[in-house]
Amino acid sequence: xxCSFCNVALPVPLRTAFTYAVPExxxxxxxxxxxxxxxxxxxSLVGVVVEFVNAAPEGTKVREIARVLxxxxxxxxxxxxLASWIANYYLAPVGEVFRAMLPPLTxxxxxxxxxxxPSGREASESLSGGELSxxxxxxEATFLTKLKEKKGAVLLGLQxxxxxxxxxxxxxQRLGLIEIHESLQAIRRETLRVIAWKGTGxxxxxxxxxxxxxKEEKIRTLxxxxxxxxxxxxxxxxANATRSLIDRMLRDALLExxxxxxxxxxxxxxxxxxxxxxxxxxxxxxxxxxxxxxFELGAFGVQLLHGVTGSGKTEVYLRAIQEMLARGKTAIxxxxxxxxxxxxxxxxxxxxxxxxxxxxxxxxxxxDVERAREWWRVRNGxxxxxxxxxxxxxxxxxxxxLIIVDEEQESSYKQEETxxxxxxxxxxxxxxxxxxxxxxxSATPSMETYHHAREGKYELLTLASRVADRALASVEIVDLxxxxxxxxxxxxxxxxxxxxxxxxxxSKTQALVLINRRGYSWSVLCRSCxxxxxxxxxxxxxxHHKQRNRLECHYCGSIQPIPKLCPKCQSKYIYFFGEGSxxxxxRLRKEFxxxxxxxxxxxxxxxxxxxxxxxxxxxxxxxxILVGTQMLAKGHDFQRVTLVGVxxxxxxxxxxxxxxxxxxxxxxxxxxxRAGRGELPGRVLIQTFYPEHYAxxxxxxxxxxxxxxxELHFRxxxxxxxxxxxxxxxxxxxRLEKAIxxxxxxxxxFSPYDGxxxxxxxxxxxxxxxLKREHRFQFLLKSPKRSVLTKLLSGAIAYCDAKEIPQSALxxxxxxxxxL
Ligand code: ADP
Ligand code: ZN
Ligand code: ZN
Numbered sequence: 001x002x003c004s005f006c007n008v009a010l011p012v013p014l015r016t017a018f019t020y021a022v023p024e025x026x027x028x029x030x031x032x033x034x035x036x037x038x039x040x041x042x043x044s045l046v047g048v049v050v051e052f053v054n055a056a057p058e059g060t061k062v063r064e065i066a067r068v069l070x071x072x073x074x075x076x077x078x079x080x081x082l083a084s085w086i087a088n089y090y091l092a093p094v095g096e097v098f099r100a101m102l103p104p105l106t107x108x109x110x111x112x113x114x115x116x117x118p119s120g121r122e123a124s125e126s127l128s129g130g131e132l133s134x135x136x137x138x139x140e141a142t143f144l145t146k147l148k149e150k151k152g153a154v155l156l157g158l159q160x161x162x163x164x165x166x167x168x169x170x171x172x173q174r175l176g177l178i179e180i181h182e183s184l185q186a187i188r189r190e191t192l193r194v195i196a197w198k199g200t201g202x203x204x205x206x207x208x209x210x211x212x213x214x215k216e217e218k219i220r221t222l223x224x225x226x227x228x229x230x231x232x233x234x235x236x237x238x239a240n241a242t243r244s245l246i247d248r249m250l251r252d253a254l255l256e257x258x259x260x261x262x263x264x265x266x267x268x269x270x271x272x273x274x275x276x277x278x279x280x281x282x283x284x285x286x287x288x289x290x291x292x293x294x295f296e297l298g299a300f301g302v303q304l305l306h307g308v309t310g311s312g313k314t315e316v317y318l319r320a321i322q323e324m325l326a327r328g329k330t331a332i333x334x335x336x337x338x339x340x341x342x343x344x345x346x347x348x349x350x351x352x353x354x355x356x357x358x359x360x361x362x363x364x365x366x367x368d369v370e371r372a373r374e375w376w377r378v379r380n381g382x383x384x385x386x387x388x389x390x391x392x393x394x395x396x397x398x399x400x401x402l403i404i405v406d407e408e409q410e411s412s413y414k415q416e417e418t419x420x421x422x423x424x425x426x427x428x429x430x431x432x433x434x435x436x437x438x439x440x441x442s443a444t445p446s447m448e449t450y451h452h453a454r455e456g457k458y459e460l461l462t463l464a465s466r467v468a469d470r471a472l473a474s475v476e477i478v479d480l481x482x483x484x485x486x487x488x489x490x491x492x493x494x495x496x497x498x499x500x501x502x503x504x505x506x507s508k509t510q511a512l513v514l515i516n517r518r519g520y521s522w523s524v525l526c527r528s529c530x531x532x533x534x535x536x537x538x539x540x541x542x543x544h545h546k547q548r549n550r551l552e553c554h555y556c557g558s559i560q561p562i563p564k565l566c567p568k569c570q571s572k573y574i575y576f577f578g579e580g581s582x583x584x585x586x587r588l589r590k591e592f593x594x595x596x597x598x599x600x601x602x603x604x605x606x607x608x609x610x611x612x613x614x615x616x617x618x619x620x621x622x623x624x625i626l627v628g629t630q631m632l633a634k635g636h637d638f639q640r641v642t643l644v645g646v647x648x649x650x651x652x653x654x655x656x657x658x659x660x661x662x663x664x665x666x667x668x669x670x671x672x673x674r675a676g677r678g679e680l681p682g683r684v685l686i687q688t689f690y691p692e693h694y695a696x697x698x699x700x701x702x703x704x705x706x707x708x709x710x711e712l713h714f715r716x717x718x719x720x721x722x723x724x725x726x727x728x729x730x731x732x733x734x735r736l737e738k739a740i741x742x743x744x745x746x747x748x749x750f751s752p753y754d755g756x757x758x759x760x761x762x763x764x765x766x767x768x769x770x771l772k773r774e775h776r777f778q779f780l781l782k783s784p785k786r787s788v789l790t791k792l793l794s795g796a797i798a799y800c801d802a803k804e805i806p807q808s809a810l811x812x813x814x815x816x817x818x819x820l
Contacts, residue, residue, distance in 0.1 A: 005056050006030060008038055008047040008065075009095040013418070013807055015087075015797070017094065018047070019056045021064045030065065033073030033080055035102070037066045042181055046105060048075060048098045074102060074379070076396055082430055091793055091812045092419035100419055101394040103375035104368035113181050114159060114169075116144070116152035120177035124148045140168050144177060156180060195246065196229035198256040215241055216249065223255070232257070278467075284316050287461040291320045291439065294459070295327065295401070300432045304408075304453045305441040307463030308702070309673020310470060313441045314344065314637075316463075317404050318351055320439060321385060325352060329401025329436075330384045334392055334423055336410035337634050338363045339611045344406070345387040352385050362388035362395060365611075390415060390423040393430060400434045403427045407634060409446040409666055414817045422815060424449075443673060443704070444666040447715060450708055451722040466677075473644070473675035473682030475668075475700045477691045480648075491587070492579050497645045497685050498591060505595055505624055509642040509680060513584065513627040514671050516651040518601040519543035520583045521576035524551060524563070528571035533563060539770040544576050545603070546583070556772045584647065585627050592625070600628035633671040639678030644671055649688040649696055656767050657819055658720050661695040665707050668699035719759070721815075725786040727793055728816035730766055732774040733809050742805045743777035749799045750779060753792060758783040768820045780819070789814065 004027070007017040020038050022030050030036065034049045044066060056062040075083070079101060087094040116124070123136075124144040136144075143164040147154060154162070159169055172178045197220055212220060219239045223230060236243065249255045280288065287305060294301050307313045321331045335344055345361040352358050360374045360383035377383045379396040386395040390413050393403070405413070405424045413423035424440065431438040440449055440458070453460040466472060478494045487495060492515070504511040521544040524533040532541045535553035542551035542560060551560040565572055579587070585599040598604075598614050605611045618626045619638055626632060652664045668686060676682020688696055698707035716723050731743040743763040754760040762779035769776055783789050793812050800810050 005053045005062065006032075006065075007050045007053055008036060009050050009083075009093075009098050010038070010040055010045050010047040011095045011099040012040070012045070013093055013096065015093045015807070017050050019053060019060070019062055021056070021062045023064050026065060026068050029068050031073045033075035033077065035069040035074045037069060039063050039066060042179065044181075046102075047095065048080075048102070049073075050080065050094070072379070074396070076398060078398075078430075078433055079394065079396060081433060082394070082426070085429060085433075086419055086421050086426065089790065090419050090421055090814050091790075091797060092421075097419045100391060100415070100421075103372045103379075105372075112156035113153050114147065114156055115179045115181050116147045117176055117179050120144060120172070121148060121152065123177055136172075137168065139163050139165075140172060143168070144172070147178070193232040193257055193259055194229050195223065195232055195235050195250075195255050195257045197223035198253060215239070215245060216254065219246075219249070219255075278312070278315055280315060280319070281312070281467060283463045283465065284312055284467075287316050287463060288319055290459065290461045291316070291437070292323060294437050295323060298435065300435050300437070302428055302431070302438045302440065302452075302458040303461055304445060304449055304458045305439060305461045305463070306445055306450070306453070306704070307441065307443060308466060308472065308704075309443045309670065310466040310472075310637075310677050311443075311463035312467040313406070313463065314347065317344075317406070317439070317441065318347060320402060320404070321348070322351065324402040325384060327401060329399050330386075330397045331402040331404070332386045332388075332392060332395055332397060332400065332427075333404040334388060334390065334406065334413070334427060336389070336407045336412045337631065338365045338389060339605075339615055339631065339636070340406070340634065341387050341389060342612060342615075343636070348385050348387055358383055359385045359387065360395070362386060362392040364389065364391070393423050393426045400430070400436050402437050402439065403431050404439045404441065406441045407670075408440040408442050408449055409444055410634070411663075411817045416818065420813050420816075422817075425815070444669045445704075447662055447708070447711060448722045451712065470676065471681060472702050473672050473684050475672050475684040475686060475702065477696065477700060478685055478687040479691050480687055480689045483687075492584060492647045492687075493587065493591065493645075494685075494687055497647075497687065500643045500645065500683065500685055501588075501592060501595075501625065504643050505592060507642070510618070510621075510623070510638065510640045511625045511643040511645065512632050512638075512641055512671070512674055513588065513625060513645045513647065514629070514632055515579075515581045515584050515627065515647040516629060517543075517578070517580040518582065518603055518629055519552065519554075519580035520546035520586075522578040522580050523576070525575055525577050526566035526569060526571055527573035527575055529566060529569040531566060531568040533560070533567060536560075537770070537773045539768060543580065546586075555768070581627060581629055588625060588627060595624045596622065597625045597627065598623050600626060600631050602629070602631075604628075605631065630667060633667055633674065636674060637677055638674060640680065641675050641677065642680050642682055644675040644682070644684045646671060646684070646686045649686050649699075650690060653688075653690065653693060653695060658715075658718065659817070661693070661714075662711055664693075665695040665699050665711075668696065669702055669704070672699065672702060719782060724782045724784050725789055725814075726816055727781040727789045728813040728819055729762075729779040729781065729793070729796065730776050730811040730813075731763065731779075731805075731809055732771075732776045732811060734773050734775070736775045738809070739775040739777055742800075742803075742809055743779075745803055745805065746779070746796060746800070746810075749796055750781075750792075757785065757788050758792060766820065778819075786814075 004022055005019055006022055008020050009017045030049055032049050032051055035046055036049055037044055038047055083094055083097040083101060086092065086097045143159065143162050146162050173180065219241060222239055250257060291303065294303060305313055305316060317333060324331050333344060335341055341361050341363045348359045360378045362371060362374050378386055386392050386397055405427050408424045415421055428438050452458045478496050483494045501511050523541050524544055533551060534540065535542055535556060535558055537556045537558055538553055540553060540555050543554055545552055551562060563574060566574060581599055581601045585597060588597050598617065600614050605614060617623050621640060646668060649664060649668060652667060653660055672684040675684050686696065690696060694710050731739055731746055733739040747763050750760045759782040760779060763777040766776035766778040781789055781792065
């Protein structure tokens with residue numbers, strides 16, 4: 001029996017699913033996982049059917065599903081299961097989890113319409129009788145009549161053409177004579193016309209009837225022997241033919257044509273790329289053997305591939321995927337940066353994707369159309385390897401055997417908005433559901449992961465040396481205190497770094513210069529009163545961007561003009577302080593005239609194309625110096641880099657976060673790993689005011705184990721992860737009094753639990769006390785048992801509901817990476 005009701009998860013911040021009736025005509029199509037269009041309040045929303053139910057909840061008016069968007073359910077049962085796990089664990093509304101999983105809705109566009117209500121219809125009928133009722137003006141009355149003539153609906157925006165202004169529109173709405181509805185309309189998918197040769201078949205009389213003209217012959221060779229079926233625009237270009245010729249040949253049945261979805265934009269670097277064919281060295285071979293042994297078990301497991309930078313982890317990943325595919329299963333490989341999806345994607349395509357099929361790339365810089373296309377290729381089983389960033393963990397692959405997480409320690413795997421999931425952790429949960437293997441790879445594993453490996457929870461595989469007996473780069477410290485004593489200059493480029501870069505230029509090798517902040521100056525101060533220019537919405541100082549000639553807040557994106565006078569005391573002694581990447585680039589250009597310099601940060605690399613161009617230019621030797629933020633540190637395999645300069649190791653060390661040392665060590669080790677990867681030896685210069693700090697000392701030695709031991713000791717003493725689990729709870733509101741009131745209330749809920757099993761710190765003003773106009777108070781929950789935290793938090797949510805504290809005021813972050 002098919003059910004007539006189902007629960008639908010909607011992308012709204014409410015922790016429930018909603019019951020809808022399934023119309024008779026849709027019953028054979030709707031399934032769990034199907035996307036449906038449903039009315040919700042005054043909108044139409046796209047939701048996902050979670051389950052069928054026998055009856056609607058009592059006392060509610062159940063509305064009907066308006067449309068089914070898929071004939072094959074979008075989400076597989078495994079993904080529905082995963083979504084509900086995430087919703088529980090991260091305390092997120094399940095509809096928002098689905099939203100993170102679903103492909104972009106390219107088939108729909110939203111429209112707002114003005115609709116005539118029944119009383120509006122009545123009114124317009126009485127109006128046409130000549131009477132002006134309801135106290136309407138002439139223009140308003142005319143509009144109602146016209147609306148009725150147009151079958152009671154016009155697009156919002158068209159009313160002005162019909163002589164109605166906005167205040168009248170609002171008045172009619174208030175009187176209940178009209179309604180404004182949002183609706184989603186189907187739009188045609190973008191397709192491409194493909195032309196193929198048909199004429200030589202036995203049944204074709206036309207072909208036999210008369211010999212082909214020269215142009216036609218050209219088209220035949222192209223389509224039949226040289227290239228195969230071609231998209232129409234390409235055919236026109238290659239054959240130098242006209243549209244009317246093709247049309248005629250179609251009519252004559254020499255050609256046939258059909259519509260195909262557009263092809264994903266090709267990666268320009270794909271053409272002519274041949275992957276290196278290395279023989280694995282003994283360490284790589286041993287690691288692969290360990291992975292293979294796991295495959296043979298065919299059960300869930302987690303392995304950590306700990307390999308120093310340049311040890312050839314990618315090669316191991318590719319072979320592991322290859323063996324998994326040979327077993328008839330599929331694989332996902334997650335990378336921390338969009339730029340790396342291009343690089344790994346290219347390698348995967350050349351290994352596995354005959355004609356680029358078989359491999360899909362998913363990340364957020366793709367256009368919606370491209371992303372939807374890639375997503376559906378995966379869903380339809382056309383791609384068996386998925387390369388992508390964080391959300392690619394939700395790729396609708398079936399029969400997953402292997403999930404690789406490259407650079408597993410990267411904080412970009414954590415989503416900093418609802419649902420606040422961690423891609424690496426989900427990789428493990430998903431692998432468990434699929435009885436698959438998770439392979440975590442890193443030169444600098446996170447404390448949590450390495451701890452698990454040492455405790456035997458994960459299996460440890462090690463690549464201790466670089467490929468081809470290459471040495472790790474030599475790392476030196478530049479003590480900025482000494483530097484200042486010698487030179488009395490405050491340039492962020494020390495004399496040693498300057499000399500190093502000069503040497504690179506001289507020997508025609510390349511240099512990378514890392515700086516941790518983007519923008520021109522990261523602080524604007526008043527010399528008279530000492531005030532710094534703060535964001536109007538956040539308790540954060542504004543960053544000066546010179547090229548854009550304005551101040552920007554890096555947290556909420558607000559902008560301000562550059563002040564001429566101090567906003568506080570009107571003094572004109574404004575000065576800019578703290579050099580960011582934009583400033584550093586300018587300085588390098590001055591200090592090294594003639595050098596070919598580019599900058600890579602979030603301001604210069606806004607699109608996939610920009611990334612590609614800069615990285616491609618650097619990799620191809622068209623640049624001498626690349627300056628940029630952390631983006632530079634990750635995974636790239638540049639062959640001619642002999643010098644890496646770190647302008648300041650201290651900016652990450654001084655953050656108010658217990659992970660500051662870990663982050664600094666990882667960043668320095670990673671960036672040091674970019675030097676000396678080719679035949680040429682590498683050198684790294686780290687500038688710091690704290691050369692004694694263990695994070696810096698161990699980074700100089702590139703000694704992961706030493707760092708791990710010291711940091712672990714600190715974590716144990718302070719009862720931080722991996723020895724405890726954390727949850728960060730923020731209470732926030734635009735109104736300060738509300739934020740204070742609610743955090744007091746919540747404190748009453750929490751405080752009885754404070755004790756052995758859970759420690760509750762707070763409420764205190766959050767380190768970011770104001771963000772996007774909201775005042776923020778913080779609780780930090782610590783427990784040796786994560787399940788205790790989950791229980792406590794779901795209790796807190798229920799408590800907030802009971803106290804009528806709005807759900808949006810409470811932000812609960814399980815396993816937070818940032819405590820700001
Ligand atoms: P990692 O990710 O561990 O830093 P990569 O996977 O980027 O290192 O590999 C570093 C370089 O070594 C790449 O240029 C790769 O082509 C090369 N490489 C990998 N395996 C071998 C091998 N067995 N012999 C020689 N070169 C190799
Ligand atoms: Zn001032
Ligand atoms: Zn701001």
